[in-house]
Amino acid sequence: xxxxxxPGDGIGPEITAQAVKVLxxxxxxxxxxxxxxxxxxxxxxxxxxxxxxxxxxxAADAVLFGAVGDYKYDSLxxxxxPEQAILGLRKELGxxxxxxxxxxxxxxxxxxxxKPEVVSGLDILIIRELTGDIYFGKPRGVxxxxxxxxxxxxxxxxxxxxxxxxxxRIAHVAFQAARKRDRxxxxxxxxxxxxxxxxxxxxxxxxxxxxxxxxxxxxxxDNAAMQLVRAPKKFDVIVTGNMFGDILSDAAAMLTGxxxxxxxxxxxxxxxxxxxxxxxxxxxxxxxxIANPLxxxxxxxxxxxxxxxxxxxxxxxxxxxxxxxAQGLRTPDIYEDGTTKVGTEQMGDAVVNALG
Amino acid sequence: xxxxxxPGDGIGPEITAQAVKVLxxxxxxxxxxxxxxxxxxxxxxxxxxxxxxxxxxxAADAVLFGAVGDYKYDSLxxxxxPEQAILGLRKELGxxxxxxxxxxxxxxxxxxxxKPEVVSGLDILIIRELTGDIYFGKPRGVxxxxxxxxxxxxxxxxxxxxxxxxxxRIAHVAFQAARKRDRxxxxxxxxxxxxxxxxxxxxxxxxxxxxxxxxxxxxxxDNAAMQLVRAPKKFDVIVTGNMFGDILSDAAAMLTGxxxxxxxxxxxxxxxxxxxxxxxxxxxxxxxxIANPLxxxxxxxxxxxxxxxxxxxxxxxxxxxxxxxAQGLRTPDIYEDGTTKVGTEQMGDAVVNALG
Ligand SMILES: CC(C)[C@H](C(=O)O)[C@@H](O)C(=O)O
Ligand SMILES: CC(C)[C@H](C(=O)O)[C@@H](O)C(=O)O
Numbered sequence: 142x143x144x145x146x147x148p149g150d151g152i153g154p155e156i157t158a159q160a161v162k163v164l165x166x167x168x169x170x171x172x173x174x175x176x177x178x179x180x181x182x183x184x185x186x187x188x189x190x191x192x193x194x195x196x197x198x199x200a201a202d203a204v205l206f207g208a209v210g211d212y213k214y215d216s217l218x219x220x221x222x223p224e225q226a227i228l229g230l231r232k233e234l235g236x237x238x239x240x241x242x243x244x245x246x247x248x249x250x251x252x253x254x255x256k257p258e259v260v261s262g263l264d265i266l267i268i269r270e271l272t273g274d275i276y277f278g279k280p281r282g283v284x285x286x287x288x289x290x291x292x293x294x295x296x297x298x299x300x301x302x303x304x305x306x307x308x309x310r311i312a313h314v315a316f317q318a319a320r321k322r323d324r325x326x327x328x329x330x331x332x333x334x335x336x337x338x339x340x341x342x343x344x345x346x347x348x349x350x351x352x353x354x355x356x357x358x359x360x361x362x363d364n365a366a367m368q369l370v371r372a373p374k375k376f377d378v379i380v381t382g383n384m385f386g387d388i389l390s391d392a393a394a395m396l397t398g399x400x401x402x403x404x405x406x407x408x409x410x411x412x413x414x415x416x417x418x419x420x421x422x423x424x425x426x427x428x429x430x431i432a433n434p435l436x437x438x439x440x441x442x443x444x445x446x447x448x449x450x451x452x453x454x455x456x457x458x459x460x461x462x463x464x465x466x467a468q469g470l471r472t473p474d475i476y477e478d479g480t481t482k483v484g485t486e487q488m489g490d491a492v493v494n495a496l497g
Numbered sequence: 498x499x500x501x502x503x504p505g506d507g508i509g510p511e512i513t514a515q516a517v518k519v520l521x522x523x524x525x526x527x528x529x530x531x532x533x534x535x536x537x538x539x540x541x542x543x544x545x546x547x548x549x550x551x552x553x554x555x556a557a558d559a560v561l562f563g564a565v566g567d568y569k570y571d572s573l574x575x576x577x578x579p580e581q582a583i584l585g586l587r588k589e590l591g592x593x594x595x596x597x598x599x600x601x602x603x604x605x606x607x608x609x610x611x612k613p614e615v616v617s618g619l620d621i622l623i624i625r626e627l628t629g630d631i632y633f634g635k636p637r638g639v640x641x642x643x644x645x646x647x648x649x650x651x652x653x654x655x656x657x658x659x660x661x662x663x664x665x666r667i668a669h670v671a672f673q674a675a676r677k678r679d680r681x682x683x684x685x686x687x688x689x690x691x692x693x694x695x696x697x698x699x700x701x702x703x704x705x706x707x708x709x710x711x712x713x714x715x716x717x718x719d720n721a722a723m724q725l726v727r728a729p730k731k732f733d734v735i736v737t738g739n740m741f742g743d744i745l746s747d748a749a750a751m752l753t754g755x756x757x758x759x760x761x762x763x764x765x766x767x768x769x770x771x772x773x774x775x776x777x778x779x780x781x782x783x784x785x786x787i788a789n790p791l792x793x794x795x796x797x798x799x800x801x802x803x804x805x806x807x808x809x810x811x812x813x814x815x816x817x818x819x820x821x822x823a824q825g826l827r828t829p830d831i832y833e834d835g836t837t838k839v840g841t842e843q844m845g846d847a848v849v850n851a852l853g
Pocket of ligand 1: 224227228387689690719
């Protein structure tokens with residue numbers, strides 16, 4: 142089985158190295174191959190998603206991705222900026238289903254800005270559609286405003302859109318995921334304002350007929366943002382579009398106060414996937430050896446479970462992470478009085494040792 | 498001075514009645530005239546924004562709005578549903594600038610789901626553009642998907658758009674508001690993905706040249722959603738588009754845990770405005786006499802300040818509200834042990850008595 146390793150920028154290389162160490166310690170015979178992506182791709186090959194990197198990702202059975210972005214690429218034109226790599230990979234690999242668990246480990250409840258009783262034991266799964274919506278819709282650009290009070294001025298514009306089949310397939314992913322959990326799905330939309338999301342609501346309602354054992358609730362996105370702050374534990378699975386999912390999944394991750402712990406999976410129709418931590422490239426702490434590698438290590442576990450058919454190895458890694466937390470080891474981002482502060486490598490080593 | 502009173506549905510009539518009582522107690526000679534809106538408009542005249550109601554709102558110097566929406570109108574077609582009234586009023590009256598303070602009163606810090614140190618003393622002003630963006634952009638609807646892997650299927654679609662002049666005028670509102678506060682503006686966009694919001698960022702940057710005494714920061718919307726949870730007190734003024742503002746202003750309101758306290762203003766180019774509480778119509782508690790009227794009373798204070806040139810009367814009301822909180826009076830939504838539970842009318846009476 143071939144795994145493409147795309148470390149990227151900032152802390153990406155450091156944290157990915159720890160996940161690779163853990164993968165290598167499992168005793169499986171994975172073929173790992175690395176390539177440049179993001180700013181590193183631009184620096185080496187003039188493009189954030191170099192052709193060789195894309196080819197490797199396409200040929201691999203799964204992709205382990207670090208993070209992209211650095212201040213030094215901020216002044217590049219948009220098409221060459223690091224984050225275009227991630228948009229390009231999603232589109233080219235057809236990774237339409239983004240799974241982002243927001244889980245609060247009991248040992249880390251203190252790290253949250255929310256009161257412990259509001260978040261302790263939090264376990265939500267956010268499923269974000271990842272290849273449609275206003276992210277890729279056309280036409281888009283800057284044009285002359287065609288009518289209304291601003292006619293003749295320049296205007297920026299984009300197209301939001303969802304086709305029936307796109308909504309159906311992500312709804313199926315959500316209902317099936319809910320069957321392995323608490324069997325409740327909240328579909329988040331803005332059906333009271335947007336045609337796209339009235340249509341979304343109609344289709345999700347229709348798909349739900351095949352899943353009568355799962356409870357379906359529709360919620361407006363503004364209300365969902367409120368309920369995530371008010372009573373996040375009431376959610377089980379949240380399914381939503383690309384744009385709303387971008388906002389809500391980050392808000393949900395931050396509820397835990399430990400975004401350095403949260404993995405993600407982006408899957409295609411055949412469960413091939415790209416796996417990456419939910420946090421960014423944190424260029425301000427890059428190279429200091431203090432970044433938390435656990436989100437990337439847990440992303441590798443998701444990869445074993447969803448794309449490589451190795452659920453037992455995934456369990457081993459997840460249990461090892463729980464063990465190091467129980468041992469009191471903490472990188473600085475999750476450090477609290479009474480625990481033991483460790484660096485990126487030490488944390489990776491500790492997980493390897495805890496694999497058993 | 499003529500004020501249109503639009504009580505609406507659910508708790509709307511009860512809470513508006515308290516604000517009217519307070520206005521009448523000020524000793525000014527306002528001309529108040531009421532009309533049906535939302536579900537009440539549909540029930541009485543077959544439309545959520547009856548022509549007479551719109552004419553009254555247009556003729557008035559300011560509009561005091563309760564809330565709209567009730568389960569019983571959920572099955573109406575979209576064009577007749579209560580929330581169309583509020584969209585129609587915004588568009589017809591040109592109310593492009595929505596001002597939503599998120600303030601946490603010291604006495605109510607316990608009501609928040611966030612830790613007291615994270616939110617106590619919170620004082621953010623969210624300025625949401627209210628007549629542009631994907632809310633009103635055309636074309637929109639359901640059509641046959643023209644191309645790509647879903648060609649031929651039905652698709653829902655909408656148009657996001659902002660013209661230069663629309664961005665300029667809301668940016669001016671934000672920078673001017675910041676001058677009366679801590680002189681910091683965070684402009685929230687998604688310039689890394691959307692053409693509309695790269696354009697937004699460029700124009701806001703340009704307008705900022707006229708306000709070099711104000712600090713401007715640009716932030717992506719997903720990051721803004723995280724920072725609101727992580728460290729909300731770092732913000733002063735947030736300015737953003739209609740869609741992102743809908744989500745972020747509700748999230749920010751919920752941070753306080755006391756959305757029953759938060760007023761809002763929606764202004765046109767001449768400071769004529771519509772004023773309404775930030776919360777909804779809460780049909781489940783309508784008619785029980787337990788709704789919190791303070792957000793509506795504080796909305797009336799904003800109306801006196803922004804549209805009616807009566808800043809001193811606005812101060813009187815705001816001070817009276819602080820006084821009743823200090824007296825320990827609480828409606829059930831903000832009640833805590835050791836305080837005195839009161840109903841909607843008692844709370845309104847207490848504010849009248851505290852006017853001094
Ligand atoms: C970097 C950016 C294009 C991306 C997105 O908006 O999808 C990021 O925020 C994410 O959520 O992965
Ligand atoms: C009712 C709805 C159309 C409205 C909006 O989305 O603007 C509401 O959520 C608001 O924020 O006033």
